[in-house]
Amino acid sequence: TIILGIESSCDETGVGLVRLGPDGAVELLADEVASSVEQHARFGGVVPEVASRAHLEAMVPTMRRAFEVAGLRLSDVDAVAVTCGPGLAGALLVGVSAAKAYALSLGVPLYGVNHLAGHVAADTLEHGALPSPTLALLVSGGHSQLLRVDNLAGEITEIGSTIDDAAGEAYDKVARVIGLPYPGGPPIDKAAQRGNPAAIPFPRGLTGPRDAKYDFSFSGLKTSVARWVEARERDGEEVPVDDVAASFQEAVADVLTAKAVRAATDLGMSTLVISGGVAANSRLKQLAAERCAAAGITLRVPRPRLCTDNGAMIAALGAHLVAAGVKPSSLDLTTDPALPVSTISV
Numbered sequence: 239t240i241i242l243g244i245e246s247s248c249d250e251t252g253v254g255l256v257r258l259g260p261d262g263a264v265e266l267l268a269d270e271v272a273s274s275v276e277q278h279a280r281f282g283g284v285v286p287e288v289a290s291r292a293h294l295e296a297m298v299p300t301m302r303r304a305f306e307v308a309g310l311r312l313s314d315v316d317a318v319a320v321t322c323g324p325g326l327a328g329a330l331l332v333g334v335s336a337a338k339a340y341a342l343s344l345g346v347p348l349y350g351v352n353h354l355a356g357h358v359a360a361d362t363l364e365h366g367a368l369p370s371p372t373l374a375l376l377v378s379g380g381h382s383q384l385l386r387v388d389n390l391a392g393e394i395t396e397i398g399s400t401i402d403d404a405a406g407e408a409y410d411k412v413a414r415v416i417g418l419p420y421p422g423g424p425p426i427d428k429a430a431q432r433g434n435p436a437a438i439p440f441p442r443g444l445t446g447p448r449d450a451k452y453d454f455s456f457s458g459l460k461t462s463v464a465r466w467v468e469a470r471e472r473d474g475e476e477v478p479v480d481d482v483a484a485s486f487q488e489a490v491a492d493v494l495t496a497k498a499v500r501a502a503t504d505l506g507m508s509t510l511v512i513s514g515g516v517a518a519n520s521r522l523k524q525l526a527a528e529r530c531a532a533a534g535i536t537l538r539v540p541r542p543r544l545c546t547d548n549g550a551m552i553a554a555l556g557a558h559l560v561a562a563g564v565k566p567s568s569l570d571l572t573t574d575p576a577l578p579v580s581t582i583s584v
């Protein structure tokens with residue numbers, strides 16, 4: 239059974255193809271991504287109109303490349319899965335329209351799926367089925383959440399989330415403050431490797447005894463970095479970019495891993511999966527590995543390419559829905575920019 243996955247919620251046009259085996263195993267056949275990130279770089283964030291237009295231009299060529307890589311034809315497709323939310327309304331609409339056209343013309347079922355559940359599903363392409371329950375730490379450009387995943391095809395419950403900025407958003411904003419390019423995750427990760435993570439004691443948000451145990455806050459950290467850098471500049475001193483990057487990154491990784499391990503321990507979950515763009519972060523993975531090992535928790539993190547937005551994760555989630563016998567979406571499927579993570583498919 240071949241599942242086509244289409245992703246267009248933000249600035250990546252992704253097309254993935256997977257094969258669902260009779261035993262429920264999901265095999266990756268193609269994962270093609272076209273990004274408009276360079277067109278947004280000078281604005282320091284994604285410009286919705288620019289992203290929508292880029293999706294329109296990239297959709298068919300990306301689709302062609304995916305089929306070429308997989309050595310498949312359109313007529314081989316047995317089901318189509320597409321991100322219908324959350325994300326940018328205009329961007330989502332391009333993927334959903336394309337998916338409807340393919341599903342209708344091929345006469346195959348259509349599944350409108352949740353982008354965030356897709357990020358979690360990405361890991362199954364690399365490490366196989368998730369044990370039930372699994373704790374997922376989803377950290378991306380727009381979200382930072384702790385999720386209890388009982389069933390990828392039907393039951394995801396939010397345990398905690400950020401009360402202000404997402405972790406990736408904090409990376410992007412801090413990069414700007416220290417003069418690194420957008421998106422900020424990769425350059426901060428690189429600079430941090432040359433810096434001292436203990437150089438500056440940046441605050442760990444929501445870690446006080448009376449704070450919500452499983453929620454996150456990164457806005458205070460971001461402001462604190464900005465104030466620290468401003469003070470340096472005011473004194474005419476050079477900003478130690480590598481040390482700021484390392485110290486900021488340490489604060490983010492510390493809070494994320496401490497809260498994830500605590501949730502897994504408190505709630506009796508022995509597997510932690512980290513996914514979303516920020517899961518590509520080297521220090522986050524390293525610290526998570528140390529702390530999970532100490533707590534007896536199995537850690538799963540997909541390779542960086544599967545952490546950031548892609549169509550393969552959407553195809554994988556579609557495959558789990560098909561395998562579970564979940565009812566397909568209707569052809570009047572619409573987008574939902576604010577789709578909650580608990581709604582895995584519509």
Ligand code: ATP
Pocket residue numbers: 247248249324325353357377378379380381405406407409410421422423424427514515516517518519520545546547
């Ligand atoms: P969402 O999934 O919440 O809708 P999104 O799709 O824009 O948001 P992703 O593509 O999953 O987010 O992730 C992009 C984010 O990941 C950006 O904020 C980027 O800075 C961050 N990121 C990418 N690589 C790294 C890294 N190595 N370290 C830290 N952050 C990273």
Ligand code: MG
Pocket residue numbers: 248249250379547
């Ligand atoms: Mg992106």
Ligand code: FE
Pocket residue numbers: 353357378379514515546547
């Ligand atoms: Fe994403």
